[in-house]
Amino acid sequence: MQRIALGASGPELSRLVYGVWRLADSADTSVQATLRRVHACLDQGITSFDHADIYGDYQCEALFGAALKAAPELKARLQTVTKCGIMLTSAKYPARKVKHYDTSAAHIRASVDASLSHIGVDVIDLLLLHRPDPFMDAAETGACLDQLVQSGKVRAVGVSNFQPWDCELLQSAMQTPLATNQIELSLLAQSPFTNGQLAYHQQRQQPVMAWSPLAGGALFGDGAAAQRVRPLLQSLASQYGVGLDAVAVAWLLAHPARIVPVLGTNDLGRVQALGDAFKVQIDRETWYQLYSLAAGVEVP
Ligand SMILES: NC(=O)c1ccc[n+]([C@@H]2O[C@H](COP(=O)([O-])OP(=O)(O)OC[C@H]3O[C@@H](n4cnc5c(N)ncnc54)[C@H](OP(=O)(O)O)[C@@H]3O)[C@@H](O)[C@H]2O)c1
Numbered sequence: 001m002q003r004i005a006l007g008a009s010g011p012e013l014s015r016l017v018y019g020v021w022r023l024a025d026s027a028d029t030s031v032q033a034t035l036r037r038v039h040a041c042l043d044q045g046i047t048s049f050d051h052a053d054i055y056g057d058y059q060c061e062a063l064f065g066a067a068l069k070a071a072p073e074l075k076a077r078l079q080t081v082t083k084c085g086i087m088l089t090s091a092k093y094p095a096r097k098v099k100h101y102d103t104s105a106a107h108i109r110a111s112v113d114a115s116l117s118h119i120g121v122d123v124i125d126l127l128l129l130h131r132p133d134p135f136m137d138a139a140e141t142g143a144c145l146d147q148l149v150q151s152g153k154v155r156a157v158g159v160s161n162f163q164p165w166d167c168e169l170l171q172s173a174m175q176t177p178l179a180t181n182q183i184e185l186s187l188l189a190q191s192p193f194t195n196g197q198l199a200y201h202q203q204r205q206q207p208v209m210a211w212s213p214l215a216g217g218a219l220f221g222d223g224a225a226a227q228r229v230r231p232l233l234q235s236l237a238s239q240y241g242v243g244l245d246a247v248a249v250a251w252l253l254a255h256p257a258r259i260v261p262v263l264g265t266n267d268l269g270r271v272q273a274l275g276d277a278f279k280v281q282i283d284r285e286t287w288y289q290l291y292s293l294a295a296g297v298e299v300p
Contacts, residue, residue: 001045001275004207004260006179010156011125013048013079015253016274017209019264020049023063024056026266034067037271042077044275050182050209050262051119052083052130053111058092061118068120080121083130083160083182084111101133105144112153127154128182132166142173149176158182160211164200178206185210185259187248187294188218188225198257210252213261214245229293236286242276250280251290 002015018041026033041047051061061082068075084107087093087100108129115124127148129141148154157174159167160182171178181201185192189212192198201208219226219233233244240247245265252259263274282290292298 001047002278004258006126006156006158006207007177010177010179011079013081013126013260014046015260016044016046016249016277017048017050017081017260017262018046018271018274019211019262020051020060020064021055022264022266023060029063031067031070034063035071036268037266038064038067038071038074038078040268040271041274042074044272046274047077048079048081048125050081050211051115052086052128053115054083054086054088054130057088057090061115065118065120072120075121079125080119080123081126081128082115082119082124083128084108084115085130085133101131101135103129103133103136103141105140108141108144108148112148116153123152124154126156126158126179128158128160128180129162129170131161132159132163136170138169138173142170145170146175158209160209164196167200180206180209180260182209182211182262184212185252186213186215186219187229187251187290188215188223190291190295193255193291198255202257207258207260209260209262211262213252213263214248214265216264219244219248225294225296228296229290232289232293236280240276240280242279243270243273245270246273246276247280247282249274249277250282251287253277254282254287 003012004015005012085101085103087102089096089099145157156179157176158178158180162181183192183197233247236247237244249261252261265271
């Protein structure tokens with residue numbers, strides 16, 4: 001499995017990351033079932049796991065942590081990515097009046113401490129602000145993120161779903177370089193290729209993490225774009241002896257922006273085959289064939 005460094009002094013992630021957003025939705029959330037999935041990732045060299053405080057209505061970090069508690073020797077082999085800043089309305093927080101964002105220093109610090117405790121690790125390798133917060137005080141948030149890195153609780157910080165101007169604002173108030181931006185990116189979510197998001201991070205040599213690289217499963221559904229692109233995905237999958245999902249991930253890996261797909265299947269067989277994406281070579285014309293089929297138009 002390829003590895004990718006997030007900046008000169010940032011952590012190194014596996015080129016494919018496993019996301020645990022859907023962990024609490026799996027039919028079997030037992031420690032043993034979670035460990036089977038973690039082992040299936042590690043066996044292929046997928047060592048980086050993407051969490052958020054809110055996943056599974058605030059349950060997923062603890063579910064994952066329970067598995068690590070049963071197999072603590074795994075902790076040294078994996079990298080922990082987690083996020084903070086979204087405040088869900090939830091039975092767990094009955095006093096909360098509205099879904100909102102909180103990037104105050106007090107909330108970020110409390111969220112990091114809770115994540116460390118739930119997952120049961122000593123350090124978060126990469127902390128992401130989950131969404132741009134229109135009420136953010138950049139000076140306060142930036143200083144807090146710097147301080148978390150200095151304290152050693154967090155190795156690197158980044159953002160998620162930020163536009164270039166959101167990154168500029170936050171970065172202007174920080175000393176630590178932002179390591180990455182985790183954005184929605186797939187055959188069915190192509191706008192970052194042309195809206196400036198990828199260009200911004202390429203210019204700064206920051207790898208971008210792609211959430212829902214299979215469009216959250218919509219690539220296998222009845223939508224028009226999925227139906228247009230599937231025959232070619234299928235034909236390439238047959239040529240390489242892999243699944244359609246591997247071809248869709250290879251399409252992201254082929255791009256020069258050094259995209260890091262974050263995959264979220266709960267199916268053990270699919271987890272075991274995630275590394276198949278590296279068997280597929282996507283050349284320039286094939287990349288554009290898939291791009292144009294999904295978009296429904298030829299490039300101008
Ligand atoms: N930063 C953010 O704002 C943000 C937002 C969303 C997600 N994320 C991160 O991104 C990760 C991945 O997101 P995701 O789960 O939406 O990614 P995804 O890999 O695009 O989608 C996974 C979904 O696709 C289905 N699927 C996968 N392969 C399939 C196949 N061959 N045939 C049919 N269905 C298939 C899975 O079902 P099965 O489980 O049945 O395989 C699952 O429901 C999350 O876990 C989270 O860490 C971040």
